[in-house]
Amino acid sequence: MKFLLGFWYILTSSYIKGLVGQALFTFFGFQFLNWLLPENLSEFSLMIGSIIGVIGFLLFAGVLTDWLLWIGGKETPLKHGAPEGKPEWTRYLRPDVNHKVIGIQYGYTSLFVLLVGGLFALIFRLELAQPGMQLLDYQQYNTLFSAHGIVMIVSILLGVGAMTNYLVPLMIGASDMSFPRLNAFSYWVSIPAIVLVLTGMAVGGWDTGWVGYPTLSLIGPLGTMFFLLGFYINGISSIAGSINILVTAATLRAPGMSLFRMPIFVWAALATSLIQFTATQTIAVALTLNLLERATGLVFFNPAQGGQPLLYQHLFWFYSHPVVYVFVLPGLGIISELLPVFARKPLFGYKWIALSSLGIALVGFLVWAHHMFVAGMSDTLRIVFMFSTLFVAIPTGVKFFSWVATLWEGKIELSTPMLFVLGAISVFLIGGITGPILGTVPTDLHLHDSYWVVGHFHATMFGGFIFPFFAGLYYWYPKITGHMYKEALGKLHFWLMVPGFWVMSFGQMSAGIMGMNRRYADYDPALGIETQQVLVTLAAFVIGWSVLIMIYNFIASARTEPVAAINPWGSRSPEWQIPSPAPEFNYDVPFEVVGDPYDYGLDKPYIRFQAAAGD
Amino acid sequence: MRKYKHVLAVIVLTVVGTVGLYALFRFVLFRFPTQASAEAVVIDNFADIHFWLQALLFAMIMVIMLYAVFAFRRQPDDESEGPHVHGHTGLEIIWTIVPTAVVIGFAVYSVGILNGLLAPEQGERTIEVVGRQWSWKFVYPDIDNKSGTELGLLVNEPVVLHMWAEDVIHSFWVPEFRVKQDLLPVQNSETDFYVLRFTPTEEGEFKVRCAEICGLQHSQMFATVRVMNQTDYDAWAAEIASKPSLDELEGMTAEERGQFWYTEFGCNGCHSLDGAAMAGPTWLNLFGKEEQLADGTAVIVDDAYLYESILNPNAKITAGYNPGIMPQNFEDQFNNFGWGNADQITNDLIAFIRTVTDDTSASSE
DSSP states (O other): OHHHHHHHHHHTSHHHHHHHHHHHHHHHHHHHHHHHSOGGGHHHHHHHHHHHHHHHHHHHHTSSHHHHHHHTTOOOOOOOSSOTTSOGGGGGGSOOOOHHHHHHHHHHHHHHHHHHHHHHHHHHHHHHTSSSOSSOOHHHHHHHHHHHHHHHHHHHHHHHHHHHHHHHHHHHTOSSOSOHHHHHHHHHTHHHHHHHHHHHHHTTOOOSTTTTOTTHHHHSOTHHHHHHHHHHHHHHHHHHHHHHHHHHHHHOOOTTOOGGGSOHHHHHHHHHHHHHHHHHHHHHHHHHHHHHHHHHOOOSSOGGGTOOHHHHHHHHHHHHTHHHHHHHHHHHHHHHHHHHHHHTSOOTTHHHHHHHHHHHHHHHTTOGGGGGTTTTOOHHHHHHHHHHHHHTHHHHHHHHHHHHHHHTTOOBOOOHHHHHHHHHHHHHHHHHHTSHHHHSHHHHHHHTTBHHHHHHHHHHHIIIIIHHHHHHHHHHHHHHHSBOOOHHHHHHHHHHHHHHHHHHHHHHHHHHHTTOBTTOSSOOGGGOOHHHHHHHHHHHHHHHHHHHHHHHHHHHHHHHSOBOOSSTTOOOSGGGGSOSSOOTTSOSSOEEEOSOTTOTTSSOOSEEEOOOTTO | OHHHHHHHHHHHHHHHHHHHHHHHIIIIIOOOOOOOBHHHHHHHHHHHHHHHHHHHHHHHHHHHHHHHHHHSBOOTTOOOOOOOOOOOHHHHHHHHHHHHHHHHHHHHHHHHHHHHHHSOOTTOEEEEEEEETTEEEEEETTTTTEEESSEEEETTOOEEEEEEESSSOEEEEOTTTOOEEEEOBOSOTTTOOEEEEEOBOSOEEEEEEOOSOOSTTGGGOEEEEEEEOHHHHHHHHHHHHTSOOHHHHHHSOHHHHHHHHHHHTTGGGTOOSSSOOOSSOOOTTOTTOEEEBTTSOEEEOOHHHHHHHHHSTTSSOBTTSOTTOSOSOHHHHHHTSSSSOHHHHHHHHHHHHHHOSHHHHHHHO
């Protein structure tokens, strides 16, 4: 009976209602426009119908309800807690305004999408294990690798949302975000975006990769349109979410928390949000022009009609390079946040690390054209962007040196989160050292668009996001659930994933330097890279299994493991000074900041709870 | 003294690690293909400096990190905190200034090398390269503008490629030559083209491998590169020169021209003549056959069906194949060839397809 009731709650959840709304609105929107407009605009009708579908999702899911009532002049108080008469967990099935609920919604959605994107990768890695086509045809392969790219990007953006949403208000002593309804909107609008991308796979797929360069994107199958549109809608989530983080961190900090007394992760969240807030518009422009040229014949990129295909690449990378730092800065923040706790030492060079995040964010805006070193730019520009690209190494180097200096002479404790932090440093280091050879144009002439790039990129993503994200999940798991995870399984996960990743990454780079192209459905056995291909595939499966172990660990531990201590890591950070899971409004008693966040080894506290009003 | 013991150990381990990692990178993991061009030597030597830097940085950070983990690991009964060190401005300045100097050095050094790679050379031969889904065409201005699907080069003679694409972006990469350049579709191929220079230095056969995602058969978009000595090159050039000129095309039969178009327009990339499965239906015994279509209907392959299927490939899709795979711009390509028009060339191809039956392929073998 309880099971059936739970099933009923899920069936009537906002996810399902939203999907129904999206389907209905897309269908009727398309039918109406198709009837209204000339026949050669049917793709345009479908595109606008799909946008109407997104509105349908939001309406049916109840994300817009409060705002619509406001238009009608009705007051709507913020609702807190589970709906009346329903269990606590049903909060997660509907638009909730609490930042911790939204953070967790972001988190499990991110993990789910990560598994989907990972599954795509495993399928095409199986195909690539041997030369010749065994499992897939070209169309399926191209769709899978293209979808792997965009699905993983969505997953990472959701993961970034999970970390910043859950942690920033807790860390700065706020009771919630500045705009709770906008916060819910940011999360929920990403769901129809994922649906659009997956729809694209079902209606013919697409073969442009995640970059969607014209003129290929202009002649690709219908799936291309859905992919571009899903990418676009997800950008709305990024912009809305980043505004919230910026305003929250700027206005809701506890008394005494000056900028240089913020937990270091908040600096990372600020730098990330600055990039998201300012760069995402550019990709919106690029995608809009691409979609309109496809659907209506307006000319922007097709040179046969006077367009300029390189224009798209500039607009695209002006967002898509900085967004790489959106992916990695929160992860690097997690590394800086956790190292002092497990080394029992202050963070070495706090101000330098904080400012290096801003430095990376700034320089990150000036390097986009290194993605186009062989695209046909002028040679002068190649040189300018080579200089700016290599400058990224400087703030990144500051982080590495500060991290190992933090470890030096510490009292190092190797719990699972710390293992993942160390793994993250090693993997991000692989990404870091393999970058300059791509940054100097002469060597890039060989390596550009080869598997070297694939290896380098995956190392930066795993080192800058995946490993720190997992470290964070283990570290804050007791905060989120009130239970401790199973340490042995956590360590097993680590010892499978780190060697797995090292093999995968070096294998990819090795294949690339020997002549393996990226985005190839098949490879030429004459290149002599069979060993690499087999090892990369095996390693990918090891990584996949290890992630499943983590998910099992999290699900099983929430039910069986004993209640965790309030502050199991001995952290000085404010969120560990209150019960787990954190109360609805975080701090029943407000605190003020009286010290530095990472003064391990000193008796002076970071925060002091203010005396309750009645005392 | 204890402090210096740790520092000394880290320095020694870093040196050992750097040498070991360099050897691992250079001789096991990061092996370049054959050096078949003058540029390959320059680029590989530069990459070698990168490998040293990679080995040094990787060894240094990993050694400090792992050493710290082993040397400073918390003992089970130790509840104390680490030393209260907040930072060190001198160190921070050093590890900002030194990397800045290194990256500027690398960038300046790269500019010198890049200028050398891009500079025009005396007596370079110009070859035009056209990329299209999913084949390459090479036009030789010094062999009467004759063209072929194979790139023939004279060893040790510098070449400059003038490249453009007909449909979507492609990229010219021969790993053995190291250099790479994208080809974009252009409005006017007389004036807008993308340039790549290199000097092949090793005789042999190599492959152009398209390096920019260009759709369905991107991973099959190869062309043979033949680097030859003077004798072989002259023979090869004579063969290219003997290909039909525009006047000679006029004198050929429709079937002969159709066979020429079959390779000239890259039909051979997707349609076999021997029944082999490729991205498109084979032409063997195609004419007159009853073809099952994807929409469930059937059609007899006749002149009208072939004519429509060549110029408007998405109109009818054979069961088991996907729409959108075959380029839809053959009408333009045919009209722009310089001989005849789309109607004539399409009819030539149909005439050729009629001849591709088991009997003819048996007799030709």
